[in-house]
Amino acid sequence: MIMKRIPLHWKIIIGLFLGVLWGLLAGFFGFEKFTGDWVKPLGTIFMNLLQLIAVPLILASLIKGIASLNDIKKLSRIGGKTLFLYLATTVFAVTLGLCLANIIKPGKSFSEEKREEMKAKYASDITIRQEQAEKLQETGPLQFLVDLVPKNFIGAASQNQNMLQVIFFAIFFGICIVLLPAEQTDTVKKLFDNLNDIILKMIDVIMLFAPYGVFALMASIITDFGNDSLAELFTALFLYALSFFIGVVIIVLIFYPALIHFFTKLTYKQFIKGILPAQTLAFSTSSSAATLPVTMKCCEENLGISKEISGFVLPLGATVNMDGTSMYQAIAAVFIAQAFGFDLTITQQLTIILTATLASIGSAAVPGAGIVMLVVVLNSIGVDPEGIALIFAIDRILDMCRTIVNITGDCLVASIVAASEKNGSDYNRKAT
Numbered sequence: 001m002i003m004k005r006i007p008l009h010w011k012i013i014i015g016l017f018l019g020v021l022w023g024l025l026a027g028f029f030g031f032e033k034f035t036g037d038w039v040k041p042l043g044t045i046f047m048n049l050l051q052l053i054a055v056p057l058i059l060a061s062l063i064k065g066i067a068s069l070n071d072i073k074k075l076s077r078i079g080g081k082t083l084f085l086y087l088a089t090t091v092f093a094v095t096l097g098l099c100l101a102n103i104i105k106p107g108k109s110f111s112e113e114k115r116e117e118m119k120a121k122y123a124s125d126i127t128i129r130q131e132q133a134e135k136l137q138e139t140g141p142l143q144f145l146v147d148l149v150p151k152n153f154i155g156a157a158s159q160n161q162n163m164l165q166v167i168f169f170a171i172f173f174g175i176c177i178v179l180l181p182a183e184q185t186d187t188v189k190k191l192f193d194n195l196n197d198i199i200l201k202m203i204d205v206i207m208l209f210a211p212y213g214v215f216a217l218m219a220s221i222i223t224d225f226g227n228d229s230l231a232e233l234f235t236a237l238f239l240y241a242l243s244f245f246i247g248v249v250i251i252v253l254i255f256y257p258a259l260i261h262f263f264t265k266l267t268y269k270q271f272i273k274g275i276l277p278a279q280t281l282a283f284s285t286s287s288s289a290a291t292l293p294v295t296m297k298c299c300e301e302n303l304g305i306s307k308e309i310s311g312f313v314l315p316l317g318a319t320v321n322m323d324g325t326s327m328y329q330a331i332a333a334v335f336i337a338q339a340f341g342f343d344l345t346i347t348q349q350l351t352i353i354l355t356a357t358l359a360s361i362g363s364a365a366v367p368g369a370g371i372v373m374l375v376v377v378l379n380s381i382g383v384d385p386e387g388i389a390l391i392f393a394i395d396r397i398l399d400m401c402r403t404i405v406n407i408t409g410d411c412l413v414a415s416i417v418a419a420s421e422k423n424g425s426d427y428n429r430k431a432t
Contacts, residue, residue, distance in 0.1 A: 012396050015211035016218055023222020032223050040220035043389065046213025049206045051385060053199065054375045055157050059170050060196040065320055066174025067189050078417060082313050085413045086321040087357065093251060093323040093405075094356045097330030098349055100247050106239035106331075107338025110232050167358045203372065217389040237394055240335045244398055247327045251405055256412050264419040266303070274302030275411045282403040286396070288318040288410070295407050303411070305418040313417055317410030324405025328398060329356045329377045336378065336387035348381045355380040371395060 006014075026035045148168050150156035156165035177185045221233070257268040264271075272279075278295040282288065288295075296314050299305040333352050337344050344352075355377050371392075375385045 011211040012214050015213075015215035016392075019215040019218025020222055022215070022219040026219065026223045035219055035223045039216050041216070043213055043216035043220055046206075046209055046216070047386060047388065049209065049213075050372050050388075051375050053202055053206065054372055054379075055166055056195075056199050057203070057372055058166055058376060059157070060192055060199050062167065062170035063174045063177070063192045064189075064196045065316075066171060067177040067185070067192065068316070078309065078312060078421065081417050081420060082316060082413060083320075085416060086317060086409075089255075089323050089409055089413070090321065090326050090357050091353065092255065093247075093327040094330045094353045096247050096250060096255075097243075097327035098334060098352060100243045101331045101334035101338075104239055104243045104246075105338060106236055106243055107335045107340075109236045109239055110339055112341075114232055167355075171358075214392050217392050221389055233390075236335075236339065237391070240331065240391060241394055241398065243331050243335070244328055245401070247331065248324070248401055248405055251323060251327070252408060256408060259412060259416065263416045266415060271303070271411070271415065274298055275408065278407055278411070279404050282407045283400045286399045286403045288322075288403060288406050291403070291407055292318050295410060299411055299414050303415060303418075305414055309418050309421065310414055313414040314410050317413060318407075321409055321413065322402075322406050323409040324402030325373065326356045327405070328402050329374050332374055332388075332391055333377050333381065333383065336390060337381070337383050339390060340383065340387060342383060344381060351380050352377060 022035070022039070026032055148165065150165035150169060153166075153169050156169065177188060260266055260268050260271050275295070275298045278291055278298045281294050282291045292314060295318075296310050299310045299314065300307055330352055333356075334344060334349075356373075371388060374388060378385045378387065
């Protein structure tokens, strides 16, 4: 009964610490083989579940999100501005994440010996991926576009490495839904709405297994590292988290204030004060979707944004605008690649920008969805998703912070659109 009353995030944190404790004791008492045979498989099952849900989540979420944009026919001007701003801020966030990860190099804090060991243990197919990347560099400049379009959707969906092809199909499918009359596509829209709801419920169920998966992953990682190498692991995780938090500071305290200053009449202090209740709820729930009602209320009542704009921009943002999540995916992908001794090429880093940006459109606004989307990003650059085990230890804390960035970005775009439409904000006018 007591465990049922404990929130899931606390269960995950408890699983994390118990996993670390088990790993330390296993190394001390010689339980390494027992841990590998009886504990590690639980973590492998959890990782398999995350990979299992990646393709269906992308397909259903993207098609649902794009199909819902038929309101752009009535709000074409507002819709165009909204989508442009969402894509622009997302690309900035991903690019910032890549820059920070390449400057700080959190994965390079592992010794060369340890990185070679992890490459052999967790990323056995990286050599194959590197050969594929070298062959790709020898091809023509448009080969990337050729590879983006699948010959066979079923074949593309059967390989997580071909996730960009799945994304292409989902976007193409969703656009064609929008182009058809509504009465012809109602049944299909309801189908994908319901399918999306089912997949979100599947994520909920999978995340119930997360405390046990985290326990098993941490126990196996600590055991594999050995007590002598724990300092390397914790140093790397510290630098990884530091990279992320520096990115959060740049986005929330420099990038967003600059946009507010140039495109609205609000001061950033007034803006933050107006959305603070939504930010607080976002931090505690790690869910943009759960926070959405409060986000809309804050924008309408505290920032004076019209219901027409908030009702269109904010629900759309909860689906397609994930600045914090996108930045995190870029940093995490580079960190895991560096930890495995895999130096990403410029092409692969551009692939991260494209994949993380497009994947953010299909990222569910629920706790844990960021990890699923990271599987998509890692597969797109040929890095084994097993490396996610390295960062699961601190993911919950980062998830809470990146959700704040996500909903702050939504409110920012809503404020800019409202100001540009000049029906935005009594609050703006009072601020002048």
